[in-house]
Amino acid sequence: MRLGILGTGTVGQTLGTKLVSLGNEVKLGSRSASNDKVAGWVKTTGRGASHGTFADAASFGEMLFNCTSGMASLDALRQAGAKNLDGKVLVDVANPLDFSKGMPPTLAVCNTDSLGEQIQRAFPEARVVKSLNTMSARVMVDPKKVPGDHAIFVCGNDATAKSQVTELLREFGWKTVLDLGDISGARGAEMVLPLWVRLMGTLKSPNFNFIISRGDM
Amino acid sequence: MRLGILGTGTVGQTLGTKLVSLGNEVKLGSRSASNDKVAGWVKTTGRGASHGTFADAASFGEMLFNCTSGMASLDALRQAGAKNLDGKVLVDVANPLDFSKGMPPTLAVCNTDSLGEQIQRAFPEARVVKSLNTMSARVMVDPKKVPGDHAIFVCGNDATAKSQVTELLREFGWKTVLDLGDISGARGAEMVLPLWVRLMGTLKSPNFNFIISRGDM
Numbered sequence: 449m450r451l452g453i454l455g456t457g458t459v460g461q462t463l464g465t466k467l468v469s470l471g472n473e474v475k476l477g478s479r480s481a482s483n484d485k486v487a488g489w490v491k492t493t494g495r496g497a498s499h500g501t502f503a504d505a506a507s508f509g510e511m512l513f514n515c516t517s518g519m520a521s522l523d524a525l526r527q528a529g530a531k532n533l534d535g536k537v538l539v540d541v542a543n544p545l546d547f548s549k550g551m552p553p554t555l556a557v558c559n560t561d562s563l564g565e566q567i568q569r570a571f572p573e574a575r576v577v578k579s580l581n582t583m584s585a586r587v588m589v590d591p592k593k594v595p596g597d598h599a600i601f602v603c604g605n606d607a608t609a610k611s612q613v614t615e616l617l618r619e620f621g622w623k624t625v626l627d628l629g630d631i632s633g634a635r636g637a638e639m640v641l642p643l644w645v646r647l648m649g650t651l652k653s654p655n656f657n658f659i660i661s662r663g664d665m
Numbered sequence: 666m667r668l669g670i671l672g673t674g675t676v677g678q679t680l681g682t683k684l685v686s687l688g689n690e691v692k693l694g695s696r697s698a699s700n701d702k703v704a705g706w707v708k709t710t711g712r713g714a715s716h717g718t719f720a721d722a723a724s725f726g727e728m729l730f731n732c733t734s735g736m737a738s739l740d741a742l743r744q745a746g747a748k749n750l751d752g753k754v755l756v757d758v759a760n761p762l763d764f765s766k767g768m769p770p771t772l773a774v775c776n777t778d779s780l781g782e783q784i785q786r787a788f789p790e791a792r793v794v795k796s797l798n799t800m801s802a803r804v805m806v807d808p809k810k811v812p813g814d815h816a817i818f819v820c821g822n823d824a825t826a827k828s829q830v831t832e833l834l835r836e837f838g839w840k841t842v843l844d845l846g847d848i849s850g851a852r853g854a855e856m857v858l859p860l861w862v863r864l865m866g867t868l869k870s871p872n873f874n875f876i877i878s879r880g881d882m
Binding site for chain 1: 766772775804810811815818820843844845850852853856860862863866868870874875876878880881
């Protein structure tokens, strides 16, 4: 499958490497097509890996991943071009973390809206699925790094798109994929970040996740 | 120990029953001292259980619990009287859930502030500890109802107060008590509610909780 990843940071590169290792062709996109950081990634990753602009990656991919920083996501997606998103599954991995007011970060949007919803509204023909935003990049692509049957969330307005993303998550090794409903479920998935950031401090590690344990009652 | 609980709903009554069963004297407080609902609770619970106004409960308790609905908490605490809170540990169990815009609820305060912080600011001499707000009332007082080593959070500005609350939580059966730092950690603990509400829908049960699983990396 041909996959386009917007964003060339740790999350984009880590997801890209995993997706190439699973036999996909992956194009990472950034603001500028010439990007030393991603050129190194392409060389290291080898066959199946390429890079270009946001628009190059978006037009290349049959399925797309938004791995840009949340504050820059809408702009990056506009650069990618609405017509390159139309009808495609767009996995929104980003969190609207605002570091401008110091640490811990706040959210640039929350409560009555979410980044996932903003993206879906801005690009109504894209099939946005919020997922993968509630754990570190290493855990995203290798859930076995954390013990136990910990959970990943999906939500979105298109059931088929959620099924396709769930199938891909199972290839990554995810067993418990919990559906939070339509794209407004992104509020729940994104608003866990303030707890996540504090737990990273308490646990002194970003490599943890939530097991949802349910009683019989 | 003498404990005062503000709020006579499910959370207040469930906590009250548990605290009486552990050998404490518990006074539940409500807006009005004559309250049929809580009179039934007092009769059923028996020795050690009593009720009165918010001020009665607050002046009675050596340690206090805010179990009012989050939208009404500051008003209830004002009725309890600042002088009845001074120097006391005040466990803030409430969530600022706003049901006025329909389901799922939004939060009346979040992101750059929290109910826990609002209470601490309004009553600077109280020793506010946010805890117990991230699970159903049944799970709060009987963590064994949910399998596994699931977690409860505490945060607050006073280390001694957090220790006292942690000790009480251990009496309830809590093993993993995670400290989220100062009272601003209440943002993390309260902002998990939108996810919690959606998971309740997905799991079709309020009786679940989060196990925090950490990798070795």
